[in-house]
Amino acid sequence: MNNQIIIYPLKGAIQHYAWGGHSYIPDLLNLSNENQEPHAEYWIGTHHRGPAQVKISENWTDIRDLTKLPFLLKILDVGDMLSIQSHPNKIQAEVGFENENEAGIPLDAKHRVFKDDNHKPELMVALSDFWLLHGFKSIVDINHLIESVPPFKILQDSLTDLKTFYSHIMRMSTEDSEKILMELKEYLVDQDCSNKDQAHHWASRAFEKYGLDKGIFSIYFFNLVKLIEGEAIYQEAGIPHAYLEGQNVEIMANSDNVFRAGLTPKHIDIDLLIDHLVFETVIPKVIYATKTEDHEEVFLSPATEFEVRQITLCANEQTLLFPKDSECYFVLEGTVKTRGQSAEHEFSKGDSFFVNEAGQFDLIGKTDCRIIRALIPSVQ
Numbered sequence: 001m002n003n004q005i006i007i008y009p010l011k012g013a014i015q016h017y018a019w020g021g022h023s024y025i026p027d028l029l030n031l032s033n034e035n036q037e038p039h040a041e042y043w044i045g046t047h048h049r050g051p052a053q054v055k056i057s058e059n060w061t062d063i064r065d066l067t068k069l070p071f072l073l074k075i076l077d078v079g080d081m082l083s084i085q086s087h088p089n090k091i092q093a094e095v096g097f098e099n100e101n102e103a104g105i106p107l108d109a110k111h112r113v114f115k116d117d118n119h120k121p122e123l124m125v126a127l128s129d130f131w132l133l134h135g136f137k138s139i140v141d142i143n144h145l146i147e148s149v150p151p152f153k154i155l156q157d158s159l160t161d162l163k164t165f166y167s168h169i170m171r172m173s174t175e176d177s178e179k180i181l182m183e184l185k186e187y188l189v190d191q192d193c194s195n196k197d198q199a200h201h202w203a204s205r206a207f208e209k210y211g212l213d214k215g216i217f218s219i220y221f222f223n224l225v226k227l228i229e230g231e232a233i234y235q236e237a238g239i240p241h242a243y244l245e246g247q248n249v250e251i252m253a254n255s256d257n258v259f260r261a262g263l264t265p266k267h268i269d270i271d272l273l274i275d276h277l278v279f280e281t282v283i284p285k286v287i288y289a290t291k292t293e294d295h296e297e298v299f300l301s302p303a304t305e306f307e308v309r310q311i312t313l314c315a316n317e318q319t320l321l322f323p324k325d326s327e328c329y330f331v332l333e334g335t336v337k338t339r340g341q342s343a344e345h346e347f348s349k350g351d352s353f354f355v356n357e358a359g360q361f362d363l364i365g366k367t368d369c370r371i372i373r374a375l376i377p378s379v380q
Contacts, residue, residue, distance in 0.1 A: 021077035041074050070253060073308070080209060085258050086258075092119075113269060123235075123287075139281070171270060218262065230288075234287060238276060304377060309375070313368070315367050
């Protein structure tokens with residue numbers, strides 16, 4: 001074995017956002033939640049708003065003392081729908097960040113959009129049935145929907161192209177948008193809103209939580225996607241999206257840059273959003289795992305900052321890993337043993353660990369187990 005390899009036990013950071021569920025993450029991490037506090041996200045990375053901790057010589061210390069990861073690995077439990085949002089590409093982020101700096105907008109200002117100069121590509125892998133909005137429907141599909149939902153008929157004249165149509169909706173006066181939305185809310189009273197595979201279900205829920213919010217239009221005019229466990233999807237810059245319900249593993253480039261279009265109490269800048277959206281029809285592309293080695297599969301994406309893999313071992317099975325750079329691991333199920341040159345560790349469901357140098361080590365299933373592996377893709 002290469003004696004360079006060092007394996008560190010790792011603890012992530014919990015984010016208690018109001019939209020989070022109350023049991024999935026506590027159960028996964030073997031924590032009690034007696035106060036029924038929402039547990040929305042579990043972060044594993046070096047992000048300044050929740051850096052992980054690594055154990056060195058029996059002491060826990062900030063992972064940033066060892067590395068600066070280009071990615072952030074998360075476990076999400078989406079109980080209530082998230083905001084309608086999008087992210088900038090790298091060039092847009094650099095320009096926007098510089099412009100807001102020159103304007104003297106503090107980094108922690110509520111109306112600041114560009115918190116850094118990085119883009120934020122995202123990949124998510126469903127851990128349950130998972131519903132989300134992802135990209136614009138086609139003009140043809142939107143027109144068909146307008147014709148089938150009477151309150152939307154008034155929007156038909158603006159349906160010349162996606163940018164004109166969506167800009168018209170989002171820049172509509174509050175009086176005009178609320179009139180349409182009130183008619184839609186009344187219309188839904190007589191509709192079956194129980195089916196999560198239909199926009200009516202999510203619109204009904206959004207009315208209850210957010211009232212006559214313009215974000216409700218997006219529920220109808222974006223693609224509604226349902227993923228099952230083990231399916232993945234990639235969110236590129238400029239593609240509008242929103243998570244609606246379910247649990248997932250998410251990995252992204254380190255960034256806080258988000259444009260929001262509704263269904264949120266946070267800052268919304270419609271002009272900025274429209275300037276940065278990609279107004280093209282999106283056909284959602286479900287990503288399926290591709291086998292890489294025995295016991296391991298990868299969810300491929302265009303991202304250069306991250307790659308996520310899944311390792312599955314039965315009891316007493318083992319595999320040899322060759323990390324070339326910093327990597328993070330999270331145990332989803334079972335118990336696994338790591339065996340390197342100088343030390344052995346045992347990790348169970350909810351545990352995570354970090355590898356920070358090139359080398360190799362054995363991963364041995366103590367029981368049937370499933371492990372998420374986050375790494376930096378190799379340059380081909």
